[in-house]
Every structure is written in C-alpha cells, then in structure tokens.
Amino acid sequence: MSKIAELYTLEEASKHNTKKDCWLILDGKVYNVTEYLDDHPGGDDVLVNATGRDAIEDFDLVGHSKSARELMENYLIGELDQPSVLHLQQQQQQQQQQKVAQQTTQKPSEPALNCKYLFISVAIVCISAIAGYMYY
Ligand code: HEM
Numbered sequence: 001m002s003k004i005a006e007l008y009t010l011e012e013a014s015k016h017n018t019k020k021d022c023w024l025i026l027d028g029k030v031y032n033v034t035e036y037l038d039d040h041p042g043g044d045d046v047l048v049n050a051t052g053r054d055a056i057e058d059f060d061l062v063g064h065s066k067s068a069r070e071l072m073e074n075y076l077i078g079e080l081d082q083p084s085v086l087h088l089q090q091q092q093q094q095q096q097q098q099k100v101a102q103q104t105t106q107k108p109s110e111p112a113l114n115c116k117y118l119f120i121s122v123a124i125v126c127i128s129a130i131a132g133y134m135y136y
Pocket residue numbers: 024031033040041042043046047050055058059062063064065066067068069071072075
C-alpha cells in the first residue's frame with residue numbers, strides 16, 4: 001500500500017524556524033527536526049539557520065554519513081508542493097546567474113589592479129633615481 005505524502009507550501013514550511021519548532025527542507029522533502037536539535041552533532045543553530053530554503057547543498061557539503069541519511073528518514077513529514085519546488089528552482093537559477101554575472105564583472109578589474117601596482121613600482125624607482133641623482 002503506497003502512502004500519500006503530505007504536501008506543504010514553502011510559506012508553511014518556512015514558518016517553523018525556531019529551536020522550539022524547526023522544519024528543514026532537503027531536496028524538496030520536509031523534515032520536522034525539532035526533537036533532534038539537541039542531538040545533532042553539528043549543533044542546533046546550523047539546523048535553525050537552514051530553515052526557509054532547500055538546504056540540501058549545505059547538507060551534502062558537510063558530507064553526512066550513510067547513517068545520518070538513514071536517521072533523517074525518522075523526521076520526514078512530507079514534501080513541498082509543486083509550485084514551491086518550482087519557486088525554489090527559479091530562485092536557485094537566479095542566484096547562480098547572479099554569481100556568474102558577478103564573476104564576469106570582477107574579471108576586468110584584475111588587469112586594472114596590475115596596472116596600478118606597476119605604476120606605483122615605476123613611480124618608486126623614478127623617485128629613488130631622482131633622489132640618488134640629487135644626493136650624489
Ligand atoms: C535531518 C537532517 C539532518 C540529520 C539527521 C543530520 C545528522 C548528522 C549527523 C549524524 C552528524 C554526524 C556526522 C555524520 O554522521 O555524518 C551530523 C554532523 C553535522 N551536520 Fe547534520 N544532519 C542533518 C542536517 C544538517 C544540515 C541541514 C546541516 C547544515 C546546514 C548540517 C550540518 C552538520 C554539521 C556542520 C555537522 C558537523 C560535521 C563535523 O563537525 O564534522 N546537518 N549531522
């Protein structure tokens with residue numbers, strides 16, 4: 001018999017963002033980790049700070065063990081509804097595009113920085129040469 005998952009909106013899941021009531025969204029699934037906060041080896045703050053968004057990237061970055069992944073199934077309470085999943089995907093895409101845009105606008109400033117250092121070095125050499133000439 002297949003169990004129908006409880007569906008939540010992003011707005012609803014995001015409301016549970018305190019140490020007394022903490023829901024995580026990981027890969028579109030919703031976990032109520034309130035009871036687990038005190039036992040989490042990474043601390044409770046990190047979990048509370050991971051609410052209101054899909055924190056699967058952070059979860060994966062930590063390199064959680066297989067037993068951690070098994071443990072999280074105990075706290076599964078449902079899934080995000082489709083519009084919320086789409087909303088989060090769009091948000092992620094926008095953030096990635098912003099990152100790429102920032103990287104491309106930062107690149108041209110590198111040669112400009114090199115020119116600045118070259119100018120300062122040449123100026124120091126010139127001033128030293130003039131000072132040396134005047135002294136001797
Ligand atoms: C239901 C969700 C989660 C469960 C069951 C869980 C479980 C665990 C477990 C068992 C460990 C010990 C190391 C291991 O066995 O991998 C751990 C460590 C840790 N977790 Fe989680 N975790 C969850 C979510 C998260 C999230 C969303 C984050 C970050 C946003 C996070 C950050 C950390 C950190 C920073 C450590 C400490 C790593 C270290 O000091 O080596 N965890 N977690």
